[in-house]
Amino acid sequence: MTRTDVIIVGAGPAGLMLAAELRLAGVRPLVLERKPQRRDIPKAGGLGGQILELLRYRGLLERFEAACTGPVPPPRFPFGGVHLDFTQLADPPLHALPLPQQQLEQLLDDRAGELAAEIRRGHEVTGISQDDTAVTVDVLGPDGPYQVVARYVVGCDGARSRVRDWAAIPFPGITYPEVNRLAQVTLPDEVTVDGNGDLDVPGFGTISAGFTRTDHGLFGIGSSPGSRAVSLYTIEDESTEYDDDVPMTMPELQDSIHRVLGAWLPVAEATRLSRFTFKACQAERYRDGRILLAGDAAHLFPATGVALNAGLLDAVNLAWKLAADLHGRAPAGLLDTYHGERHLAGARTMLHTRAQVALRRGHDPAAEALRAVFTELLTDEQPLRRMGALVAGTDLRYPMPGTEPHPLAGTFAPDLTLHTDQGVTSVAELSHAARPVLLDLAGRPELRELAREWHDRVDVRTAKTDERPADVLLIRPDAHIAWAAAVGE
Template identity: 65%
Template structure:
């Protein structure tokens, strides 16, 4: 019996940063992509305020950093980042492992949508998926559009539809974890004339006196205040409340001011708001990222009880999944490639849960023991090794994916360092703009290049020189992670066989 032909290759449910990033990654690989978004217009509420860590590096590796910086229009903030009611100050490190770009979520989504459409992704707003079915050959969905209801089918479907993911619910994938009782509010404002920013970063508040920059624990919750520049003001509150809020309902300045008064016990003058958001923290993680032809990414798969990590984590899911899903659609994927998406990104999600739940323990306690814990951790964060380690945790830059083989090279599984190269290309980042795998020959190893012709249509090969090369050659996956590396002066016989095995493992059998 002939199977029905799918109308597109991949359906993505949800047009937030994760879904839009995945749409572009799939289109880089020539995969037909349809994005369904239930909301008729992009969200106006800036849930996220920017992008940072490993995903910001990935944006640069795709050759898109200039466009993100232009959309931001703001200088890079100094690398000081919150961590469980404390601050990790990376400003004294020559190469801080965590950096950020200020780009509120509405502007970020606008740019990501433009980038996806430029490559031919179809994005339908106001089209809500209401039912789905899958079999051995395809996924079919029922959609309620602005004019009528219809059905559409694809080879695969990815749920990027957020916290209350309809895809996850309909697929029956468990989402264990907890929801914390605090309501968190975050506001960004222009600096009000009545507030004085002192030279040491603290504030002079009329009728209150000196207010310390950073986090303040009070009997009613947590208050924080800081500025990236002398012209902006960021304020945060966290307090327990016995009520729920509609996340799609914008927060008002009055609501925010009331929360500041309850938590701090004083009024703070506020300028013109540029961002107002309210959120609840969860620690949840799906048991599996894949159910046959249905996959999950972003907030549909994981929720973290700390700010500043969710958007980047979801977009990194998309970068990891895109090329693997393309391999399945195009027919070259080796067995197990798509399952490696769950293995790798579930590991990444667990790592992010580890440090964000540690932050919960740091920030929630109000007794003497909790204050002592914060004091000890604050002391540790004065040491460069400790703050570098924690900065890498926040950035997701400490992650090493498990690689096949009995004794893989130390670089295997890590994110490719952006070596400066001499030759036809300027750096490692320049080789990954197209989202294709790359063999980078750093030692003019013709014996290794001779292995690659069978993968010519799937692999870019570059020869270049680098100072203090870490390996003779590195095989880089489209997501920037190193699949294999040849040690310096590794014998030809050993290196050739290992390269052939790695190419077959990740990119399928060679063409005949």
Template identity: 70%
Template sequence: MTDTDVIIVGAGPTGLMLAGELGLAGVRPLVLERHPQARETPKAHGLAGQILQLLRYRGALARFEAATTDPMPAPRFPFGGVHLDFTQLTDSPLQALPLPQQGLERVLEERASELGAEIRRGHEVLGVRQDEATVTAEVRGPDGVYEVTARYLVGCDGPRSRVRELVGIEFPGVTYPEVNRVAMVTLPDSVTMLDNGDLEVAGFGTVSAGFTRTDRGVLGVGSLTPGVLFLSTVEDEPTEYDDDVPMTMDEFQASVRRVLGADIPLGDPIRLSRFTFKARHVDRYRAGRIMVAGDAAHLLPATGVALNAGMLDTVNLAWKLAAEIHGWAPEGLLDTYHDERHFAGARALLQTQAQVALRRGQDPAAEALRAVFQELLVDEQPLRRMGALVAGSDIRYPRTDPDEHALTGAFAPDLTLHTDEGTTSVAELLHTARPVFLDLAERADLREIAREWADRIDIRQGKTGDRPADAVLIRPDAHIAWAATIDESAETAARTLRAALSRWFGA
């Protein structure tokens, strides 16, 4: 008998998201966090990418939107020293929600607690060991050292993951010599923001909106809110900073002075943060009964990507752990966590390392590359493709059979569904995080097969305009496990459906 089902090490956004997803799947998670209080050091400033769509599919997005007081930014995102500007599109392939990490963690913790998670702060994991059936963690808490056992343990404990180190998971990659500093400040009286976003600085002149490059670094200038400036600097430095030590205004102003060669008057600080860029990726996401997720598994050398990737790791993992704990997981299901999320992590590294190449070059050839790249982004098709790549919405987990439907492995589109009970949608069907067999073409033969797994999956029926398939099987993480081609023969559809049900949801 174990003390809990799953031990989660780390109460950052990744660990708290995993706790909520496990609770939704009927699993008992215990979260151990070494810091005694929720951290107030500003880090991420919001969510962006596919995780926003997933939260909407969980019916939880409005809760996160209600927690922010910042206005929704225009869909314009930095990419390697240039910009992805989606303002001319009717619908942006890349969305963002401004919500400082402290607020994000509060909402995630409330949700996880409501779903049954236990969260212990001030409890540091000192060691872990595992056998064929359990994992044991040695923990130092306020009252001393103790042990706790579980079926599985997941390290969501960040870049310097103790869990990763203890189980010997390799973390190859590189650290770039860039130090990035970000400040959100009020607009002082001596600075005027012009209509085009440029700053007119008394006694200095004009500082252009966007990125200003000098031989000492890069200065970024912008504004999302009237009267508030968003500034950033990037410099090459040999200093190794501790992410838990807050940046000061004096440190930021000194950085601006070094990069620009002059002072810019700044108002009162609203948020300050500092970070370095690394490109690292674990060789395996799983070591027996111990797994890693989020920054413990991958570090990405660009902003606005890490939270999206880390929280999506947990959505992929949670339902698979639940299947193992509830006793119906098919053989090899948990191994697909590594297969799929290592693939997704490699895609995230691809586009973030491309950003490194774009932004770090300082010679005329690099300037030419950025200019050509920006020209390509004037056209809608490459702009949409880049937006999907950064958002992670282009991920199609590799198919096992090349003859499988093209939708297999993709994130399920949010179809509007007309049923006997009224109008609903794919997003609403996934609020409970249960697998869904969705019949779109009155295929009673396929519904009959799906009913053999009725204890594990929901069976729904509906009609939609321009249906993409006769039927789809949707996993709890909203990715499609199987689809039937329109008017596919009963024999072929039955055979492939049984194979998919068995592969993902057991015999």
């Protein structure tokens, strides 16, 4: 029987990211994916939030940007049928890349491959059992059934996770009776795209840019000046439970637009057609013994644009903790902080996506008033920035042990420019290798000395920076600050 350290069930974005991060941490995972080939049904159209900063810290962002299908869109983000409009801000708090999920999975697959992670496609996990020392996984591969024994199994097997069921982890929540249809299309010449993004449709008239709300649902247009390629979307009340693996068709989109707007919108060509049902579910526990959950297996949010950020960051948070445990270097309780930190992150995302449901769904004057008040508040910079940070997940601070942790402890490390004896570097550059770093910014040998007993696993660096936020920072592999010594402490 084959033995391995970690089995990852599912080669979607969360599983592939986890595989790469585990390889960086010196662990050899085995990824088992039931589908023989990568998926070609469109899902996410983009990637945004804190994960982009993490990818930059890994030295990967340029590669991801280069793979984008279009120009980086104006910093406007749909939020429950209104827009968070960052176009007036020079430094928006939320960034997004128009990177369709197929391209994202290709990039993550390439990265996992470069790091020599083993991915077996066409190998379906059909059962799991665990005891105190190991997990036994039943697999159905192209040559028949076999078993693998691992020290840990991570269920990255998506919304209908069977790993979650086998571990008997409850997944409470609700499905909203709404369906969101999304499309990227090219409009034919007969439809005029005005300079402000409005559409003039023959036989119907003008459809305003942004959102149009009717008695039958919500219609949205995202366009760039001068381009006939636009994003369209509808949201309608509908109780059908669609399978994400069943593609949406052009007639389905056009029927939906007709129901919502009462207009037939001519479309020349569609480059992307997809459908999304709104669920709000979160696993009660992200860990049961030797079985862990990440990505959609752990959470489903009732809004688009946030799930990948959450799922990929789960993987980044989990990988180095699993590796520390497997290398026998984890302090007691470290692996349980995965649930503590990422369940909290998921709950924050649930909070604002549920608020989006309330903003989006109401059709009465009270709901109109809520949207009007919310929109008015967002014309002020401070609340707009705060909402941007909430959606991006950049306002998250993981709880850290100790009575009075430094205010930076638990936050994402700022990208300080660092002047060292070897030249200029940065926190982002130091994070490429995903190793913990003790960063002495004040020339304090007695604090560097604290890391002496971990010299084989913590890189100790001395540097100077302008306006140092602390004398010493201990930065974890996921770029969060584990501990900081206050200036002059």
